[in-house]
Amino acid sequence: MPIEEGVRIDFRKLSYFQELSDTRNFTKAANNLNISQPSLTQAIKKLEDEIGFLLFERSKRRVTLTESGERFYEANRELMKRHNALTIEVNAIREGGSGKVVIGMIESTKNWMASVIMEHYALYPSLNYQFQEILRKEDVIQAVQRYDTHVCITNYFINTEDIASQPLYKEDIVAVSKQPLSTTEAIAMKTLGTIPLILPPKEYQTHKDILDAFTIAETEPLIKFEVERFETALAFVNRGLGVAMVPKRYVSYSEQFTNLYIYTLTDPTPTRMVYVSYHLHRYLPAAITKLISLTLDFNHHQLDDTP
Known part of the structure; x- marks a missing residue:
């Protein structure tokens, strides 16, 4: 009927x-x-x-x-x-435009994201902000689909009927060591073949990006430690446990790594993409669309100028 x-x-x-x-x-x-x-x-x-x-x-x-x-x-x-x-x-509208913005993010974006939030907060001082570190692809999808976050900054490209992923930037992966590995600032991927490495877990996209570079270099990496957070990886480096491979943006924005050696990698240079993801069919108020716009503008026009 x-x-x-x-x-x-x-x-x-x-x-x-x-x-x-x-x-x-x-x-x-x-x-x-x-x-x-x-x-x-x-x-x-x-x-x-x-x-x-x-x-x-x-x-x-x-x-x-x-x-x-x-x-x-x-x-x-x-x-x-x-x-x-x-x-x-x-x-939120009834309360005079106040409300809470929930942002999912990966660890490596925390420093430059602060600059975006400063600009956004100046425009919307009545807003409150909540940040959630979301590292796994399935957790990003769940957070966006369940409306747990307004936006997610992630290194996964998510292609579903209800989630949009806009590219922010491509960043190099660098090697960080406690001891000098070379007299130059760049080293070839092949030279890391016999050195104990500290990488993200194998199910993470960054791990896969690094392994792709080793495959091109025809070198088998000596992976000794797999850790979720770059902060932990660099703590291991400080203890002399191995060489960590981390995004360049993560170390470029911080002053806490002055005692470590940071090397650009070549032949090939491992890279990864970072995206901003959000729900295509969710109502997003002006404050959220402005946040997305500021995030895109900052990364398109400013990150290329960072060291």
Whole structure:
């Protein structure tokens, strides 16, 4: 039975459907919604009548989604997320433009990101900011899709139907050592073949970028340590445990590495891309779009001039 023209689906029923889909139990869903079980049963029945197909297969032991219900669930879940995000933004507008900006980022961006935030904060002084370090690709996707963050700065290119990834910059990977490795500022990748190395974990994109360079150099790296954070890797270097391979921007913006030797790598030079990612279908207020714009402008026009 098709949906009648002009029929409006009550948003309350959609929220009931979402809760029942998540719990698969009428009693539990009703308790979570603070309504009676008969009221929930009646609301779901009315929703099915309105849309013209069954959403659930009911039995004495369990409740399961029908094939049509599964498709409806995916669409409704997106609607719920957008509704929740819009509610947050509306509340922020009611409070006079105040609110919270949530930014996901990788460790190596923390220094230059401070410059962007200084400029943004001057434009929106009533805003609060929350920063989350998000390193794994699946965590970036989840944070954006679940609206946990407004934007993510990441070195993963994410190509999905609901996430946009705009390139910020390409950066070189450099070698950092406690002891001198050469009399020049550049060394070939082949020279690292017998040196204990400290790299990001193998599931990280930066690890893969480094291995690609070693493959081109026809050299097998001697990987002794895999650590998530560059800060930890450089602490290991300070203890003489090996040579770390880290993004050039990470060490260029910091003054704490003056006691270490930093070498440009050649033949080939390992590089990685950094992107700004955000949800394509999420409502983004002016403050967020301005943040994205400032981030793009800063990296396109200023990072190329850094040492």
